[in-house]
Amino acid sequence: MTQTEPHMSEPLRLGIAGLGTVGVGVVKIVRQKANVLAARTGRPVVITAVSARSRDKDRGVNLSDYAWEDDPVALAKRDDVDVFVELMGGHEGPAKEATEAAIAAGKDVVTANKALLAHHGQALSETAEAAGQVIRFEAAVAGGIPVIKALTEGLAGNDITRVMGVMNGTCNYILTRMQSAGLPYDEVFEEANQLGYLEADPTLDVGGIDAGHKLALLASIAFGTRVDFDAVELEGIQRITIEDIHQAADMGYRIKLLGVSQMTGRGLEQRMSPCLVPDDSPLGQLEGGTNMVVLEGDAVGQIVLRGAGAGEGPTASAVMGDVMDIARGLRIATFGQPSHTLEQAKPAKSATAAPYYLRMELLDKPGALAKIAAVMGEAGISIDRMRQYSHADETAPVLFVTHKTTRDALDHALKGFDATGVLASPPVSIRIEAV
Numbered sequence: 001m002t003q004t005e006p007h008m009s010e011p012l013r014l015g016i017a018g019l020g021t022v023g024v025g026v027v028k029i030v031r032q033k034a035n036v037l038a039a040r041t042g043r044p045v046v047i048t049a050v051s052a053r054s055r056d057k058d059r060g061v062n063l064s065d066y067a068w069e070d071d072p073v074a075l076a077k078r079d080d081v082d083v084f085v086e087l088m089g090g091h092e093g094p095a096k097e098a099t100e101a102a103i104a105a106g107k108d109v110v111t112a113n114k115a116l117l118a119h120h121g122q123a124l125s126e127t128a129e130a131a132g133q134v135i136r137f138e139a140a141v142a143g144g145i146p147v148i149k150a151l152t153e154g155l156a157g158n159d160i161t162r163v164m165g166v167m168n169g170t171c172n173y174i175l176t177r178m179q180s181a182g183l184p185y186d187e188v189f190e191e192a193n194q195l196g197y198l199e200a201d202p203t204l205d206v207g208g209i210d211a212g213h214k215l216a217l218l219a220s221i222a223f224g225t226r227v228d229f230d231a232v233e234l235e236g237i238q239r240i241t242i243e244d245i246h247q248a249a250d251m252g253y254r255i256k257l258l259g260v261s262q263m264t265g266r267g268l269e270q271r272m273s274p275c276l277v278p279d280d281s282p283l284g285q286l287e288g289g290t291n292m293v294v295l296e297g298d299a300v301g302q303i304v305l306r307g308a309g310a311g312e313g314p315t316a317s318a319v320m321g322d323v324m325d326i327a328r329g330l331r332i333a334t335f336g337q338p339s340h341t342l343e344q345a346k347p348a349k350s351a352t353a354a355p356y357y358l359r360m361e362l363l364d365k366p367g368a369l370a371k372i373a374a375v376m377g378e379a380g381i382s383i384d385r386m387r388q389y390s391h392a393d394e395t396a397p398v399l400f401v402t403h404k405t406t407r408d409a410l411d412h413a414l415k416g417f418d419a420t421g422v423l424a425s426p427p428v429s430i431r432i433e434a435v
């Protein structure tokens with residue numbers, strides 16, 4: 001970690017690459033709050049140059065004071081830019097090239113690009129730190145929630161024991177809207193599309209990839225490990241049905257796309273998957289497009305942070321938090337400790353044992369339930385709760401909540417169910433997370 005004195009009276013000069021929602025939000029804050037920013041840092045914070053795909057587009061902000069660059073790499077190299085603010089997105093191509101060019105040209109970097117850092121964060125931060133530059137990325141994780149700051153600074157005296165979060169607002173919107181309106185997944189997905197909530201590639205949202213990037217970044221800071229996105233166990237929300245949402249609610253749970261990371265004796269666990277959480281927990285109560293991050297430390301206990309995970313104001317707020325740190329001369333290593341000291345964690349091959357929700361349709365004939373119960377017994381899975389409901393003519397829907405079990409035992413049981421010949425349709429299994 002390096003600590004240098006800023007030139008306190010000289011302006012901090014920003015070059016902004018990307019003038020979409022977030023870029024425009026940053027321009028507005030810099031223009032509208034110039035006095036506050038200068039008062040808080042002791043120096044003016046100004047924009048000198050901008051870059052975007054289309055120069056002619058009306059973005060509703062006055063850009064005439066700033067130099068224009070068509071090429072973000074040229075922007076990154078400009079002599080009148082101290083901080084390269086990368087708000088383009090994408091983990092290859094221009095965003096990566098321009099970030100590398102900025103570091104090579106001796107600039108600090110502020111980025112909202114989770115994919116870039118999840119894939120290249122280690123290499124980029126090592127290069128930046130070796131040259132005395134910083135890369136900051138508060139806006140990349142959970143939008144306006146200052147979670148990177150909480151982990152790297154406020155909780156720096158803790159051993160972090162677990163990090164959890166609902167970090168994709170679109171998925172939380174879809175799941176909570178399905179429940180409140182009683183609508184199926186496909187309909188609410190289309191609604192989210194109409195509202196403009198989905199990324200250009202919607203799989204980034206509903207496939208859990210966007211949230212998985214965020215979890216991998218938080219895990220690196222929390223556990224002092226190299227970002228390992230490939231080791232995140234990823235599952236999206238596409239298979240979640242309104243039936244499961246209703247049944248889970250009846251038993252006192254909500255279904256969330258939940259990220260969980262913890263260091264275990266078996267290695268580093270990183271999971272981003274649909275989970276049941278108690279409906280009276282803070283995570284269970286989270287509605288709509290809001291994000292929540294839960295941090296647990298040995299000294300502090302549990303911290304719950306909640307706020308907007310996307311949008312112009314919240315994301316620009318996070319970008320500006322990083323800019324203000326740089327203006328003040330606060331130079332913290334990208335992942336909270338020098339990147340070359342981060343360890344390569346062994347990924348945990350299987351998740352910590354947990355209870356599971358199991359729903360299945362059985363053929364309605366004598367001995368069917370007994371066969372299913374026998375398979376669970378053979379797999380070493382103990383049943384906590386069970387119920388058969390809303391009887392159809394030929395099939396019987398059955399729900400189980402198991403006691404804690406391993407995923408291996410559950411997979412063994414799922415194969416066993418198949419072999420009984422009494423299943424009318426494939427069973428659904430969803431982990432229940434203790435939050």
Ligand code: HSE
Binds near residue numbers: 168169197210
């Ligand atoms: N698509 C993301 C979300 C935006 O829905 O949360 C921020 O990554």
